[in-house]
Amino acid sequence: MIMEYKYTLDPTSKKFRCPRCKMKRLVKFINNESKQYAPSEFGRCDRESACGYFKYPSNNKQQYLPTTESYVAIPKKTISYININVLDRFGNNYNQNNFISFLLQHFDESLVYDAIIEYNICTSNYWKGATIFLQIDNEFKIRTGKVMLFNALTGKRVKKPYPHINWMHKVFNYKEYNLQQCLFGLNLVNKFTTTICVVESEKTAIIMSMIFSEYVWLATGAKHNLKENLLKPIKNYPIILYPDKTEYESWNKKALLFSENNYNISTSNLLEKLNLEDGSDLVDYLFYFNGN
Incomplete structure (x- = not known):
């Protein structure tokens, strides 16, 4: 048997206006059979910290579909x-x-x-x-x-x-x-790479690479973009995650799951200990303490 959901989040990059923050950052749910969008109230705002809107369709129950020998895999x-x-x-x-x-x-x-x-x-x-x-x-x-x-x-x-x-x-x-x-910067990874540091923003990866050049600095591009399919190309390297402030718990939960799949990965909680604004990153930390 194959377990499926009636609705899943739209995998495309299309965004709609969020019911809560009114910004065009909502990812809608899509009906897997009809390929039509669910009503506008159902979806997830990708401003996870600033907004956090997330509403499932009420009838998004699991469906169990029988498999048959005539099943043909849909090509990627x-x-x-x-x-x-x-x-x-x-x-x-x-x-x-x-x-x-x-x-x-x-x-x-x-x-x-x-x-x-x-x-x-x-x-x-x-x-x-x-x-x-x-x-x-x-x-x-x-x-x-x-x-x-x-x-x-x-x-x-x-x-x-x-x-x-x-x-x-x-x-x-x-x-x-x-x-x-x-991952932003993935092309920098090679056989001589030792430790890889992963941050959220491209700006932070670039600046950190100029300060701590002994590491390879990559970026997910968004806090919700820490996904295994992005990490697969660097699975054989030691990885340290540096989430923005308030995102440690979310990223660390994912890191623990990745560890179960043989990733050598850890999460830094450095920013959680500091008196910085929510959403601050390593660059904010360095510039704050250096007075720039």
Whole structure:
């Protein structure tokens, strides 16, 4: 027998307006048979800490479907990629990149240059001064790129009048794009890698790599994106998770499950012990105590 649910969360990147926080961050439930969305009240807001809205359809009971010899497995969709030429097209104009301008205020130019090369940081004019964080996998194929706008002085994300964040495949208006994300920075992992540190944001991974270069720093891109399918390529390496403040319990629960599957993984609770705002990360901690 195969156990299935009538409804599951929409696996695409499409978002709707959340009933609670009113932001366009709700992932709806979808009927597995009809492929239609459940009513708008049912879904999960991906602002887990700031909002936390999560409502299941009331009739989402488990269904037990009989298997037969005529059962045919549905083939997996082919992963979509973005052409490697985006590196030539967008890997320039760093004097117009707010994130790079911020880094140059705090780090030597040589360190910033190395980070640009290692993480293939790009510049976008989608918003003036925007940055592209490419998700390049361990075969050096580009899964997608995240376009984000930062304040050049503070290094903080621009969230008003709306969160300035988008995906490259959406900017390019690709149709039927099968996005399967990978860890940001995955292309840096090689046979000489010793310990891998995983954080939430791309910005944090880049900055930490300039301070503690003896480790390889990767990012999930979102707090809810700590998933085993993203960690599989680094399963054979020692992994240390550094969740944002208030996320230790959530990430540690997942880490314990991964450990049962032979991952050498641990979770740092450093930020939980410090007098920092909820949602603070390692960069906030370092800049706070260094007075920058």
